[in-house]
Amino acid sequence: MNNDLMALEPKKVFEFFAEILQIPRPSKKEDKIIEYLLKWGNDRKLETLRDEIGNVLIRKPATKGFEAKPWVCLQSHMDMVCEKNSDKVFDFEKDSIETYIEDGWLKAKGTTLGADDGIGMAMALAILDSDDIEHGNIECLFTVDEETGLSGAEALKPDFLNSRILINLDSEDEGELFIGCAGGKDTMGKLPYELEPCTEGKAYRISVFGGKGGHSGDDINKGLANANKVLNRILWTLNDALVYALASFEGGNLRNAIAREANAVVVVDQENAKEMIEMVKKYNDDIRFEFRSTEPNLGVKIEEVERPKEVIDPMTQEDLLNVLYAIPHGVLAMSREIPNFVETSTNLASVKMVDNCFVIATSQRSSIETAKEAACDRNEACLRLVGADVTHGDGYPGWVPNPQSKILKIAEQSYEKLFGKKPIVRAIHAGLECGLIGEKYKGMDMISFGPTLRGVHSPDEKLEIKTVEMCWRHTLDILKNV
The missing domain is CATH 3.30.70.360 (Alpha-Beta Plaits)
Known part of the structure; x- marks a missing residue:
């Protein structure tokens, strides 16, 4: 276990991230993390589903007084890019990621960290595990194979989700809200x-x-x-x-x-x-x-x-x-x-x-x-x-920006209330699973955000620790105000 994570805040988020780091999860080889998620959800007696390709969905009922709020989906992906330095002896199919903290950043020892998108998964699990967070009915979708083909999102069935609001937790610049991506x-x-x-x-x-x-x-x-x-x-x-x-x-x-x-x-x-x-x-x-x-x-x-x-x-x-x-x-x-x-x-x-x-x-x-x-x-x-x-090739669809999005307005107001400044609203000229999900679920109201990551897809990957708590507070406030 990465003991250096145990003292970090939000405590539950980093506890679950530490657990995720122990589990091998290369793209297209997500069996162990799928097994972990299924057991995790069933142990807590939450409705836990797996589709044919391996996507996992865990649902949690609304807290008292929030039953009338609309369903919200928190979405992240299970797999990680597996890269290491040439002098690092490491087997991504067997070994656990080792971490250390330097100058406010969480880093891995000679390998990719897997915060893309392990930290998004950990945030979703922390919300599912809580008994003191106010929210309506929520479902957390964990997709497979985002990094090498988006095949998990592509294989989603149109009746798998109840939600018509989705928060993707796979962006890499805290303070930015993404509302579109390229196909x-x-x-x-x-x-x-x-x-x-x-x-x-x-x-x-x-x-x-x-x-x-x-x-x-x-x-x-x-x-x-x-x-x-x-x-x-x-x-x-x-x-x-x-x-x-x-x-x-x-x-x-x-x-x-x-x-x-x-x-x-x-x-x-x-x-x-x-x-x-x-x-x-x-x-x-x-x-x-x-x-x-x-x-x-x-x-x-x-x-x-x-x-x-x-x-x-x-x-x-x-x-x-x-x-x-x-x-x-x-x-x-x-x-x-x-x-x-x-x-x-x-x-x-x-x-x-x-x-x-x-x-x-x-x-x-x-x-x-x-x-x-x-x-x-x-x-x-x-x-x-x-x-x-x-x-x-078959290709994949883009996510057309909607500046009038209701969840965007809620997220903007929430961020300014919490941090005293307006978030940056933008689209990204790269693929996100939101494009495929929006194609499957017409009219899905979506935004994407996350804590700050740098050097993703390389052994230089690092997570700015302070931005995790900011992202966490923002997510909870959005769920309360949807």
Whole structure:
């Protein structure tokens, strides 16, 4: 047990969080935490349900005098991102998270903390466990697999919940109320290529390195470099200036991340080698200047390598460079209702070579469903122009902001009463389960908030302790005043 949590306030919240930290709960492997929740609810003789995919719902009757209030759902997710430092020996399927406190923050020892969204779960359990908190009928929904596919929220049946008001406890900035999020959909193009023998010339690897990367939704408007775009730009420029053969192009990894690194191997005649090297060096200076304020460590380098035995056929090389230049990356539209909010974007996520095909993956996001589909169609059009075979993922819906939301007004008034200042109301250009839940339950009145977290999805994850009590007080006051 993490004894350092036992002295923290709110006491019950951190007691339950300490219990949750003892239970392995990787995405898609939530059996142990599901078992814990079912036993927890049944031991307290609360109505406790599990659906087919593993979502758990625990209901608690209203306290005396609050029976006429509407049902409210408190929603959080069970699973956590499992990342550790390379020198940390740790098995996320067996071991318990170890914590320590530093400068007002709760941290884990070399692993992700799992406060995303374990702290939301703990708050819900503390309310269910209480006998002195005033509230109407409440139900606490704990979903599976939020981190790797939103499949728990997607599998919800329309009759599982009684509530038409939902508070999502999975946001990461105390003092901010979220009222909307983007939906998302992936697009993949496969561009086949032929290989031709390569018997002469000098080979060079051109690499883009030092990019920050970042979340393809929340960071898409921060002026960060996409390594795939940076690499393709110099290859396209070289292709226009001199003759070379492309042997490989690889960049990016995750659909929801901006590509940090990319590299290509090219073969050039001896007489053009010096010019190529000079062009790449100049391009490095240019690109570092362009991104000087947002990407201080970004760079492009060229180094001689062993000549490959085969290269890509010239027609496909031309098609690849053209389509990667044509496919957009970044913000496509800003919201017309919410200042400084990205409505629609696209991310050139990765370029891979698989089974004699260039596999080009893009990820589109929008808070407007029709705009999301249009962004997908735009990328499909680019890919089809060069003869690529195009497919789309199923996608997930966005959560359209409703500034007139009744639960929002209650939450705003509550926050100002408790803390003497107005909360920030905003939407997020990333996926939340609220989008899928709102699709299943038309008219569901929703907000999302939570204590302050930093470094989520990494071993740097940390929870600001004082904000947990603020979030706790805010939640209880909302339940009292719904």
